[in-house]
Amino acid sequence: TGPRGLPLIGVVRDVRKDVLGWLTRTAAEHGPVAQYRFGPGRAYLVTHPDGLKHVLQDHVKNYTKDHYSYAMVRRIVGDGLLTSQGETWLKQRRLAQPAFHRARISAMAGQMVRATLELSEQWATSKRTGEPRHAVRDMMALTLRIVGEALLGTDVRAETEAVSAAFNVISEQTVERFRSLRLLPPVLPTAYDRAFRRANHALREVVARVIAKRRERQEDLGDLLSMFMLARDEETGEQMDDAHLQSEVLTMLLAGHETTATALSWAWALLHQNPDAEKKLHEELDAVLGGRPPTAEDVPRLVYTRRVLDETLRLYPPVYILSRKVMEDDTVCGYQILAGSSLDISPYVTQRLPEFWPEPERFDPDRFTPEKIAARPRYAYFPFLGGPRQCIGNNFALMEGTLILATLAQHHRPRMVAGYTPTPEPLITLRPSRELPV
Ligand code: HEM
Incomplete structure (x- = not known):
C-alpha cells in the first residue's frame, strides 16, 4: 500500500498529538514495516x-x-562519539572503549555508591520534614555527578549545578522545537533560540574550564578525559584539539546522565505500583547485603535488582525512538525501502509487541531469566541499540543503575504523592510526568 498520511504534512499532526500512541497503533495495523x-x-x-x-x-x-x-544533537554537543560517523567515529570509539572495560567500570563502584549515600541522607531529611522530592530531578543530579566524576575527573563536580541548569534549558528548547517541528535552527533567532544559545555557551564554558584545569596540571588521571587528551593519531601524531575535546566531554555528560536517570525514575514508580516485585527486591537486598552498602563484587549477585532495571528499560526505554537515513534502495522483511527516506525504529514499540512479550503492559522482572532471554530474538529488546553503534556506556549504566537501586532501596521506599499517576512524557528521553513527586 502507499504511504500513510496527507501530502506535504503527512502524519505530523498525529505524531504531535500523541507520538507513543501513534507509533503503537501504526505497528499494530501495519506489521513489521510501516510506510508513511x-x-x-x-x-x-x-x-x-x-x-x-x-x-x-x-x-x-x-x-x-x-x-x-541528529542536527539538533550536533547543535548541543557538536561532533562527538554520538554524532560522528565513518573514520572519525571509528577512531574515537577505539580511543574511548578501554575506559568502559569491565575492570575499569568496577573500579568506579565505590564512587557511585558514595554519591548515592549522600542522596540517601537527603531523602532521610526530607522524610523527617515531610517535604516531597522529585525523583527525576534527584536521579538527574546523581547520575550527572557520577558520570562527571567517573569519566572526567572531580573538577566537574564543582560545576554540576551549572551543567544541570544548562541541560534543563537545552532540553526544554529542544522539546519545544520538536513539538513545533522547527527542527533546523531558525534564520532569525527567537527568544527560545537565544535562551538555547546562552545555555549552550554556559555549558561550553564549564567544559572549557575543566579541560584547561587538566591541561595546567599535566597529569594523567587515567580517566576518559586523560585518555582523550593524551591520545595521538597513529599516522599524524596529532592530538585532539580543544573544540573536539569539548564535544566528546559534552557527549559523555549528556548521553551518560539523562538516560540512566530516566530509567531509575521509572523504576521507583514501577516498584511502588508493583508491591510483589518490590517485596522480592527487598528480600534479595536483605539476603545479599544485609544492610551494608553494595560493592562491585555484589553486582553479579543482585540478580533480581538487575531484572527490575531490565524490565523497566523494556517498558520505558529512555531512548524510545531513533532515526536513520536510507542511503541506497534495500529490502527489509520483504518490504522495499527507498533511498533518501527516513527509517525509524522504536524500542518502546518493539519491546511491547505481544508476539514476543505476552501481556506486554505487565511489569514482570522475571521475563529476564536466562532461559527466557535465550528464547527471544536478539532485537526483541534493545534499549541500548545493538550493532556497531550500540551504546558504549551500557555496562556502566547497568552497574550504576543496579548499585543506585540497591543502595537507596535499602533505606527508602519512595511512595508517589497521593493523586499522582506517572505518564510518559516523550521529550528527548521518555521521562515520567511532573518529575515524579515522591
Ligand atoms: C549511544 C541508550 C547510558 C554514552 C546510545 C544509544 C542508545 C543509548 C539507544 C544509540 C544512540 C544513537 O544511535 O543515536 C542508553 C541508555 C542508557 C545509556 C538507555 C541508560 C540506561 C549511557 C551512559 C553513557 C552513554 C551511562 C556514558 C557513560 C553513550 C555514547 C553513545 C551512546 C557515547 C554513542 C556511541 C556511539 O555511537 O559509538 N545510548 N545509554 N550512554 N551512549 Fe548510551
Whole structure:
C-alpha cells in the first residue's frame, strides 16, 4: 500500500498529538514495516526484530546518522562519539572503549555508591520534614555527578549545578522545537533560540574550564578525559584539539546522565505500583547485603535488582525512538525501502509487541531469566541499540543503575504523592510526568 498520511504534512499532526500512541497503533495495523509521510519526506517504521537486525547490524552502512534528528544533537554537543560517523567515529570509539572495560567500570563502584549515600541522607531529611522530592530531578543530579566524576575527573563536580541548569534549558528548547517541528535552527533567532544559545555557551564554558584545569596540571588521571587528551593519531601524531575535546566531554555528560536517570525514575514508580516485585527486591537486598552498602563484587549477585532495571528499560526505554537515513534502495522483511527516506525504529514499540512479550503492559522482572532471554530474538529488546553503534556506556549504566537501586532501596521506599499517576512524557528521553513527586 502507499504511504500513510496527507501530502506535504503527512502524519505530523498525529505524531504531535500523541507520538507513543501513534507509533503503537501504526505497528499494530501495519506489521513489521510501516510506510508513511512525515512532512514532505517518506519514512518507514521498522518494528520486527529481524528487520532491526538487518538495519542495525547486518546492513548498518546503509542506514546512517545523516538524518535531520541528529542536527539538533550536533547543535548541543557538536561532533562527538554520538554524532560522528565513518573514520572519525571509528577512531574515537577505539580511543574511548578501554575506559568502559569491565575492570575499569568496577573500579568506579565505590564512587557511585558514595554519591548515592549522600542522596540517601537527603531523602532521610526530607522524610523527617515531610517535604516531597522529585525523583527525576534527584536521579538527574546523581547520575550527572557520577558520570562527571567517573569519566572526567572531580573538577566537574564543582560545576554540576551549572551543567544541570544548562541541560534543563537545552532540553526544554529542544522539546519545544520538536513539538513545533522547527527542527533546523531558525534564520532569525527567537527568544527560545537565544535562551538555547546562552545555555549552550554556559555549558561550553564549564567544559572549557575543566579541560584547561587538566591541561595546567599535566597529569594523567587515567580517566576518559586523560585518555582523550593524551591520545595521538597513529599516522599524524596529532592530538585532539580543544573544540573536539569539548564535544566528546559534552557527549559523555549528556548521553551518560539523562538516560540512566530516566530509567531509575521509572523504576521507583514501577516498584511502588508493583508491591510483589518490590517485596522480592527487598528480600534479595536483605539476603545479599544485609544492610551494608553494595560493592562491585555484589553486582553479579543482585540478580533480581538487575531484572527490575531490565524490565523497566523494556517498558520505558529512555531512548524510545531513533532515526536513520536510507542511503541506497534495500529490502527489509520483504518490504522495499527507498533511498533518501527516513527509517525509524522504536524500542518502546518493539519491546511491547505481544508476539514476543505476552501481556506486554505487565511489569514482570522475571521475563529476564536466562532461559527466557535465550528464547527471544536478539532485537526483541534493545534499549541500548545493538550493532556497531550500540551504546558504549551500557555496562556502566547497568552497574550504576543496579548499585543506585540497591543502595537507596535499602533505606527508602519512595511512595508517589497521593493523586499522582506517572505518564510518559516523550521529550528527548521518555521521562515520567511532573518529575515524579515522591
Ligand atoms: C549511544 C541508550 C547510558 C554514552 C546510545 C544509544 C542508545 C543509548 C539507544 C544509540 C544512540 C544513537 O544511535 O543515536 C542508553 C541508555 C542508557 C545509556 C538507555 C541508560 C540506561 C549511557 C551512559 C553513557 C552513554 C551511562 C556514558 C557513560 C553513550 C555514547 C553513545 C551512546 C557515547 C554513542 C556511541 C556511539 O555511537 O559509538 N545510548 N545509554 N550512554 N551512549 Fe548510551
